[in-house]
Each structure stands twice: as C-alpha cells, then as structure tokens.
Amino acid sequence: MDLPIDVTDCLRRWKDGDESAAEELILHLHPVISRIVRTHLPRRDHEDDIIQEILMKTFSRLHQYKGDAPISHWVSRLALTTCLDRLRAQKIRPEVRWTDLTPEESTAFDAAWLGSTSPDATDAIHARDLVDKLLSSLPPEDRSLILLVDLEGRSLEEISQSTGWGISKIKMRLFRIRAQLRKMIQNLEQRK
Amino acid sequence: MNNGNPIPQDQRWQALLTRSTPTFVGDTTLPFGFLTQTLARIKSESREREIFERIGLRSLFVAISVLIAIVGVSISVQLQSRSDFDPAVKSLLQADDVPIS
Numbered sequence: 001m002d003l004p005i006d007v008t009d010c011l012r013r014w015k016d017g018d019e020s021a022a023e024e025l026i027l028h029l030h031p032v033i034s035r036i037v038r039t040h041l042p043r044r045d046h047e048d049d050i051i052q053e054i055l056m057k058t059f060s061r062l063h064q065y066k067g068d069a070p071i072s073h074w075v076s077r078l079a080l081t082t083c084l085d086r087l088r089a090q091k092i093r094p095e096v097r098w099t100d101l102t103p104e105e106s107t108a109f110d111a112a113w114l115g116s117t118s119p120d121a122t123d124a125i126h127a128r129d130l131v132d133k134l135l136s137s138l139p140p141e142d143r144s145l146i147l148l149v150d151l152e153g154r155s156l157e158e159i160s161q162s163t164g165w166g167i168s169k170i171k172m173r174l175f176r177i178r179a180q181l182r183k184m185i186q187n188l189e190q191r192k
Numbered sequence: 193m194n195n196g197n198p199i200p201q202d203q204r205w206q207a208l209l210t211r212s213t214p215t216f217v218g219d220t221t222l223p224f225g226f227l228t229q230t231l232a233r234i235k236s237e238s239r240e241r242e243i244f245e246r247i248g249l250r251s252l253f254v255a256i257s258v259l260i261a262i263v264g265v266s267i268s269v270q271l272q273s274r275s276d277f278d279p280a281v282k283s284l285l286q287a288d289d290v291p292i293s
Contacts (some may be wrong), residue, residue: 019231026230027222035218043215048223052230059234060241112207119211128212134205150209151216182201189201 007071011062025071026055032072033079039151040083040144042132043125050086054079077162080144087140095184096133098191105130109188134184142177149174 005028013021033054037047058075065074101109108126111119119127135143148154156167163170 019235022231022234023227026227030222030226031218031220033218035216038218039216048226052226052233055230056233056237060237108208108211109204112204112211121214124212124214127208128215131208131212134208150206151213178202181205182199185201185204189204 008067011065014059014062022059025059029055029058029072029075032075036076036079037083039147040080041086042136043128045086050082054082057082080162084140084144087143090136092139093133093136095137095187098188100133101130101188102126105133134181137184138177138180142173142180145170145173146177146181 005024007025007028010021010025010028014025030051033051034047037045037050037054041047041050054075057078061078065071098106104126108123108130111123112127112130135146138146145159148159149156156170159165159170160167165173
C-alpha cells in the first residue's frame, strides 16, 4: 500500500543530501519490494539481502526515474527484474516426484483439495514449500507469469504492458505452463 | 476436451495456492536494524560512486589532453618536414639546378 509521502519532495531532499528523505523512501518502498520478493522467489531465499539489493539499485538509479508513473510501479519493475535474474542463476529442477516430497509436503498435497479445512500458519508454509517445488521445474519467466495470473490476479493486458509480450504469446505460454503443472500434479496423484 | 468442467489438477493447484497465500504476503514493518544497515550501505555506495566518477572524469580529461598534445605535435612535425627537404635531397636539387617551389 502506498503511504502518503511526497515522492517528488523526497527525491529533491535526497539529492540535496537529506538522509531523512532516504529513510522515508525506504519505509515507503519496503512493503512493495517485500511483497514482490516473497511472491516471486522461493521461501528460503535470503529475503532481506535481496530487498536490500533492490533498494541499492533503486537509489543508484533514482536519477533515471522520470516521475511519469508512481515510484512504486517503477520500483516494482526493478524488483521483478532482480528476482528473475536471481531465478535465472538457479538451476531448473527436473520434474517433482512423490519421493521428492517431505512428509509435511505430502500431507499438504493431500489436504489441498476442495472442502478441506482452513489451514493454520504451519500448513500454509508446507503448502508454500510444495508450490515452490512445483514451480522450481519451470523456467523463471513462466514461474513469474503463472503467479502474476493465478496469485495476483493480474489481467493479460496488465502483464502485456509490464513485460512487453503480446497477448497471444502470454496465452500460449500460460497454456503450456498449465499443461506442465497438470502433468506434475497428475504424477504426484499417481504417487509416481 | 474437458467440456467446461474444471480439471482436477487445476483445482488442486488453485487449492495449493490458496492454502499458501499467507506466505506470499509482504512485510509491512521493517526487520530490526534493516533501516540503519541499508542507509549506511546507500551512503557508502553513493560516496564510492562519487569518487569513481571524479576519478573517471579526471582520467578522461588527462587522456583527452594527452591525445590533443600528441595530435598537435605530430601535425606540427609533419608541416615542418613538408617545407624542409632532407639535406641530401636539397644538395641534389641544387646540383641539378632544379627550382624549388
């Protein structure tokens, strides 16, 4: 959520060497960056280090910010690019098999069904670990794309604007990702 | 085709995402010490950047000055040598009484 701060004034003050302006900007941008990092990177990645890295990049490139869009949008793009670079550096895992799951993840898999009871915090973490495991078999762009659609509920037009991809390309990609996810889940259901 | 019926695997995927939703929510408060540490890093990096920029500008200025000096010297040497014949050539020309333009 955007806190009510005067970004233009903050930027001017920061340029003049006012440290409190940087403090205000960090407080304003941290929740935005934190949400993106938490969504697009696996749970166990060094979250605070990555958030700090994104903030460093933000401050070193502040002179490039034109002010034509909210600063949170500009920083979101920077954060997503950083997350994708991070994912690209990681190896894509082969397809997940039942034997790859921990007992907690197996339970989360069985519990993830319609009509199952509402999860507590631990259940949510195990379900997340399983989601991360499934997503780790996908290329970084596909992983982010499916989360933007299924988790954040972004429209194809919004994704097209932020990525520069055509709608048909996004649809094709989503179709392929869904097919891959179905296959992985089907394999798990068959306890392969 | 599934004739519009939801595919069980898609439902399970959605259910997994729904169950894990709380883990995707970002922090609203900064971790302890994060602000101080980040500010210190930002300050030191901007200082380093300023120093590098200054060093870079100085080296660029020195390189351009050296280049201009070299170009100047070579042009002047070339102009001098064009109007001035080699002594041996000069004596040959004098011997043949060839007018020098």
